[in-house]
Amino acid sequence: MTLTELSPDTLPPRSHAAKRMSVLEAATYVFCREGYAGANIDMIAAEAGVSRQTVYNHHGDKEKLFIAVVRALTERTNAGIFATLATFPDQPADLNSELVDFAIRLNGNCICSGDGKFLRKLIEMEGQRYPELFTGWREDGPSKTWAALAARFARLAHAGHLDIDDPDVAARQFLALINADLHVSMALGDKLGEDRIRESATNAIRTFMRAYGKR
Amino acid sequence: MTLTELSPDTLPPRSHAAKRMSVLEAATYVFCREGYAGANIDMIAAEAGVSRQTVYNHHGDKEKLFIAVVRALTERTNAGIFATLATFPDQPADLNSELVDFAIRLNGNCICSGDGKFLRKLIEMEGQRYPELFTGWREDGPSKTWAALAARFARLAHAGHLDIDDPDVAARQFLALINADLHVSMALGDKLGEDRIRESATNAIRTFMRAYGKR
DNA sequence: ATTTTTTTAGACAGTATTGTCCAAATCGTC
DNA sequence: GACGATTTGGACAATACTGTCTAAAAAAAT
Numbered sequence: 001m002t003l004t005e006l007s008p009d010t011l012p013p014r015s016h017a018a019k020r021m022s023v024l025e026a027a028t029y030v031f032c033r034e035g036y037a038g039a040n041i042d043m044i045a046a047e048a049g050v051s052r053q054t055v056y057n058h059h060g061d062k063e064k065l066f067i068a069v070v071r072a073l074t075e076r077t078n079a080g081i082f083a084t085l086a087t088f089p090d091q092p093a094d095l096n097s098e099l100v101d102f103a104i105r106l107n108g109n110c111i112c113s114g115d116g117k118f119l120r121k122l123i124e125m126e127g128q129r130y131p132e133l134f135t136g137w138r139e140d141g142p143s144k145t146w147a148a149l150a151a152r153f154a155r156l157a158h159a160g161h162l163d164i165d166d167p168d169v170a171a172r173q174f175l176a177l178i179n180a181d182l183h184v185s186m187a188l189g190d191k192l193g194e195d196r197i198r199e200s201a202t203n204a205i206r207t208f209m210r211a212y213g214k215r
Numbered sequence: 216m217t218l219t220e221l222s223p224d225t226l227p228p229r230s231h232a233a234k235r236m237s238v239l240e241a242a243t244y245v246f247c248r249e250g251y252a253g254a255n256i257d258m259i260a261a262e263a264g265v266s267r268q269t270v271y272n273h274h275g276d277k278e279k280l281f282i283a284v285v286r287a288l289t290e291r292t293n294a295g296i297f298a299t300l301a302t303f304p305d306q307p308a309d310l311n312s313e314l315v316d317f318a319i320r321l322n323g324n325c326i327c328s329g330d331g332k333f334l335r336k337l338i339e340m341e342g343q344r345y346p347e348l349f350t351g352w353r354e355d356g357p358s359k360t361w362a363a364l365a366a367r368f369a370r371l372a373h374a375g376h377l378d379i380d381d382p383d384v385a386a387r388q389f390l391a392l393i394n395a396d397l398h399v400s401m402a403l404g405d406k407l408g409e410d411r412i413r414e415s416a417t418n419a420i421r422t423f424m425r426a427y428g429k430r
Numbered sequence: 431a432t433t434t435t436t437t438t439a440g441a442c443a444g445t446a447t448t449g450t451c452c453a454a455a456t457c458g459t460c
Numbered sequence: 461g462a463c464g465a466t467t468t469g470g471a472c473a474a475t476a477c478t479g480t481c482t483a484a485a486a487a488a489a490t
Contacts, residue, residue, distance in 0.1 A: 015487075016436070035340060037253030040477060051438045056479070123402055124339045125250060142399045169418045176395035180387045184357045187338055203384045210426035230458085231466070255447060266468045271449070 020058050022048045027059075028069045032118040035125050036066055067133060073119045074137045081110045081145055088152045095161055096209055103178045103201035111179060112192060146171050162212050170212055177204035235273050237263045242274075243284045247333040250340050251281055282348065288334045289352045296325045296360055303367045310376055311424055318393045318416035326394060327407060361386050377427050385427055392419035 026048035030039045041062060045052040059065040084105050089098035110116050119137070127134050149171040157164040164170045181200040185192060241263035245254045256277060260267040274280040299320050304313035325331050334352070342349050365386040372379040379385045396415040400407060 019437085033343070035250045035252055037250055041479085042477080052478095053439085053480090054437060057436080061479070062477095120402075121339060124336060127402060128248070166418075169422075172395045173392055173418070173422050176391045176398070177388055180391035183391070187335075187342060203381075203388070207384075207388050207426045211422045212425070234467085256449085257447080267448095268450090268469080269467060272467080276449070277447095 019048070019050055019054060023050060023055050023058055023065075024068060024072060026050075027055075027065050028073060028118060031066060031069055032121050036062075036129075070119075070122060070133050071136070073115055073122070074134075074141070077110065077115045077119045078137075078140055078144075080113065080115065081106075081141075082148070084109045085145070085148050085152075088149075090152065090155065092156070092161060095156075096205060099205045099208070100198070100201050103174075103204060104197055106175075107178060107182065107197050107201065112182065112186065112197070117186065146175075149174065161214065163214050164212050173211075174204075174208055177208055180204060234263070234265055234269060238265055238270050238273055238280075239283060239287060241265075242270075242280050243288060243333060246281060246284055247336050251344075285334075285337060285348050286351070288330055288337070289349075289356070292325065292330045292334045293352075293355050293359075295328065295330065296321075296356075297363070299324045300360070300363050300367075303364075305367065305370065307371070307376060310371075311420060314420045314423070315413075315416050318389075318419060319412055321390075322393060322397065322412050322416065327397065327401065327412070332401065361390075364389065376429065378429050379427050388426075389419075389423055392423055395419060 023044065027039075027044045030044045030047055033039075034043070039062075041052055041055055044065075045055050048055070055065065059068055084102075087105060088102055089095065092098045123134055123137065146168060150167040153162065153164055153170050153174070154167040156162045157167065162170075178201060181203070182192060182197070185196075238259065242254075242259045245259045245262055248254075249258070254277075256267055256270055259280075260270050263270070270280070274283055299317075302320060303317055304310065307313045338349055338352065361383060365382040368377065368379055368385050368389070369382040371377045372382065377385075393416060396418070397407060397412070400411075
């Protein structure tokens with residue numbers, strides 16, 4: 001008791017925290033597959049290998065569990081995006097190929113990853129019904145991503161590597177081009193190979209550089 | 216008798232066929248808002264201004280109703296897309312501004328329209344659970360749209376208006392650029408004004424022409 | 431070894447939904 | 461107005477899910 005009293009956050013009972021995680025993971029999977037209304041607690045408990053009561057013990061009720069799922073997913077996804085954003089080629093030797101690699105990282109780690117797909121699907125499914133649930137994503141997600149990416153492009157332009165008039169537009173179009181091919185495939189759950197992603201990124205950067213490259 | 220013939224618009228056309236339509240419309244709206252699992256027949260009946268029994272009389276059961284909704288939505292959306300595709304500027308006087316107008320039409324009539332949003336949301340929500348439901352869309356939808364648009368661009372390129380190496384890639388990138396800004400806004404149900412759409416289209420075409428315009 | 435916490439399985443009430451059935455009301459048509 | 465088809469509201473059984481409760485089992489801490 002003293003141990004848990006002293007550090008209730010860092011050292012809770014192992015299986016306790018492990019089960020909590022297990023439930024959260026299972027809930028993420030089931031909510032994303034079935035939607036909020038279609039998911040039920042028994043599915044989640046079974047998926048987590050846990051009794052139904054344990055789900056309630058840990059997360060209160062269905063809505064609280066859903067909120068926890070969205071929060072965790074949002075945080076993980078944002079963290080992943082900014083980690084990848086940090087690998088942007090700020091001092092490029094070969095801008096073209098470095099942008100291709102960056103695009104591949106962004107697609108692989110963030111857009112096509114499990115978390116990314118799940119979060120997007122949840123937003124699409126439940127975004128209108130629970131708008132306040134996704135305000136966090138709305139504020140910390142796309143707008144900050146765009147701003148950060150725009151700042152990088154602005155710096156590249158200032159350094160003479162690119163010819164950009166509006167970095168915000170360029171950033172959004174960069175992301176749009178990167179996803180041009182993958183967008184529809186993912187909507188139907190197609191599995192995308194490495195080569196597909198690389199080809200798509202190459203096409204995107206070719207067009208992006210034709211539009212914004214130094215001439 | 217004569218009354219319904221004289222004023223079919225002012226008085227609600229509550230015929231057999233009209234109720235069938237009314238139910239289908241209401242079902243479309245409710246299924247898209249709530250998802251398949253979240254929707255229930257009473258909601259749909261109320262939305263249609265009809266008794267629950269009438270819903271069952273016309274469409275059998277919930278699943279058949281859902282299938283009818285998806286089928287109708289797919290057909291309407293495809294028809295709308297190809298109708299808009301027919302307004303592509305084949306002999307452009309001012310290619311730039313005509314492409315902007317075309318992009319606005321495509322966005323307004325197809326992508327941002329009620330049908331377009333509904334169909335996309337249903338595909339995202341239920342596409343994995345009922346894959347066979349959307350094979351029709353899969354075959355007649357994006358791939359044919361892409362092919363048709365690619366053919367138009369190829370002709371423009373052949374006529375010397377554009378400098379395109381791969382028309383298929385150009386077509387997909389055109390669509391991606393057109394939706395660059397609107398994509399996220401729509402995911403959260405934002406209402407988009409005419410000016411937003413026009414500005415977005417202008418940005419898209421500027422970049423597209425910088426990449427593919429004759430130099 | 432003992433005590434405390436956590437988990438489990440199952441029962442349970444309350445509620446919601448689906449799909450059916452039916453008699454009365456309504457509508458379209460003659 | 462009369463007749464047949466359609467619609468309506470409500471009752472109904474069957475099923476499913478939520479969230480609570482319990483006592484027993486398991487696990488963890490002391």
